[in-house]
Amino acid sequence: MSDAALPHAFQYESARHQARTAIAGMWLFLASEVLFFGVLFLSWIVCRHWNQAGFDAGARQTALAIGTLNTVILITSSAFYTAGVAFIEASNTRRLIQCCALAWVLGLAFLILKFGIEWHEDLARHLFPGPRFAITGELRTGAQLFFVFYFVATALHGLHLLAGLGLVGWIIRRAGRGEFSAQYSTPVAVVGLYWSFVDMVWIVLFPLIYLIGRGP
């Protein structure tokens, strides 16, 4: 099929022109997102600088096992998704759907582990900042601040992941209707960028939450 025959919106010269523009748009959106999360990381580090011992005490209360498992899960899901992108570039729709489905299920597993189990535990152990906060004494202030960041960051990351699940589900549906091929797979690539970005945010969050200051 020739490039010119593919459908495209009227402001573009060709489907290829439109596809590359969509990808550029997603990159720019991710640049914006980097600053959004960047502020969170920066504030986190600044507050940690003022309250190091408290932050360390907070970090020691986090569930390292679940965090590590979740990191593996998320990276694996990105690997599957990326494989899916490669498959559709070879016009293999069936494999694309399988890869996306695996990525989707892993994403859901992350959310269940994070919010169904880990948050549940955290809340039960009174780790949410407030009058009934579990850690007392002079480390309380810093530990509470640590958990402010913990809950804000994981909630925002979780919301991004939830949006990602919606997008991957949308790709699966469209792939199921046979809309993608080697000639046209832009949405697959665009969602892939977003999915990997959510993964990258977690890769920064993982050490911030679970590793730094945990001690020997």
Added chain:
Amino acid sequence: MSAAAGAAALSGESYLTDGFSLRSWLLTTDHKRIAILYLASITVFFFIGAAGAALVRYNLIVPEGLIKSAETYNRLFTMHGVVMVWFFLVPAVPVTLGNFIVPLMLGARDLAFPKLNLVSWYLFMLGGAIVLYSLFTGGVDTGWTFYTPLTTQYSKGHVVATVIGIFIAGFSSIATGLNFIVSIHRLRAPGMTWFRMPVFLWSLYATSVILVLATPVLAMTLVLLAFERIFHIGVFDPTLGGDPLLFQHLFWFYSHPAVYIMILPGFGIVSEIVPAFSRKPLFGYTFVVWASIGIAVISFLVWGHHMFVAGTSLFSALVFSILSYMVAVPSAIKVFNWIGTLHKGFIRFDAPMLYALGFIGLFTMGGLTGLFVAALAADVHLTQTYFVVAHFHYVMVGGMVSAFFAGLHYWWPKITGRHYPEMWGRAGALIIFIGFHLTFFPQFILGYLGMPRRYHSYAPEFQVLNVLSSAGTTILAAGYLLPLGYLTWSLLRGERAAPNPWDATGLEWQTPSPPPTENFVATPVVTEEPYAYPRPKPQATS
């Protein structure tokens, strides 16, 4: 008239006649219709914000304050600030004139992401509705800057609702900025190289970079602020290990560049109008272009000048003071280039030009007084006084609003297909210029004499200047109501506009007024530099 324009004119179709149902407007993806939706919305917000300002000036007629409650007064100036900054000044030019003109200037049929453009309008309206709801059910008394811990611990108003509204509107800004950047990169007409782009496109490009990169900083800051407000434990509370200066750093990291979000599009508009009404090419085009980019870059490096007395180190204050001076360089380059363009030009004083000249004068005063407050030593005396209020109103209201009106009058025939009444337009420009000076010049003196801002009462010796300022407000109000009246009138009764009534360069003038839905019947090809004035006389035989 080109062949393409002729063909569309024959069919008689324009974007305005392409569907008349409410649905065809509310679900449109046409950048021109979205611009109209935005224009109507920001007009409403402008007059709400202006009402807040009017009440503030009403209160300050007598030293003890005509509004008896200081709390009410605080809520009024906060409402004025919040509505004006986020729902008028920041979006105004990009979402209305920018949305309409950018694709036309590029020679494109639409922006890169038309649906995102519509989404941005809905986000704007949702954010605006939430903010208005919170303002009309009591509002907030924190000032538009939301400083902590006042905002998070002590204020009694609807802080969280207001913050959510601003957060949502922020994403509409990001969507618009993203759309512009990608469109300018990807949708330029054949022959439209980067350095053949009109300065309006360059300045919106620079604006968009700030929108995309600074707004998310504010967004996250507001998330952390809302968390702290709701749970009373958070990042910015000094009694609980937090850092209130961190809030100020983050807030101004957005809000200083936001000043350039407001003013850069104005630079772009004036750079279109001055050559068109002087019949000369823009003097030093490349300098103006690089000055726009330079301002966008430097604007990210000066936020600390808002914190000279907040307890930052002397070293950082010095660095921020020097960096703030550096912004004056590209800004001054622009002013000199406009003046250079005027030099020996065949100047026509139509309303857009009068507004543009008003902009140059008011912005120059606002910019020069900016140097006073950028100077570390002077700022310690002037900060938190009416001097600062006068300074930023010269830049934002005198500068930006004048530029907005300049652009609105300049492109009005293109947008609506009708001419505004010229004499009324000139009268409006003049009244606004006079009313503005009368309102804000006394505030420079008040501030220099030491009257603090944001107080609902003042020492009796300041009364004469305050009455002058309040009197000026009534003239300014008349000046703003005038365009509302005659522009609305012109929609029905205005003279029909030709495709290029100003005989200006720029692709937007090579299509009928109002343009057809697809903008150009045949994609235009650019073969010359921008601002190729004077334009050759049209041949009588064609």
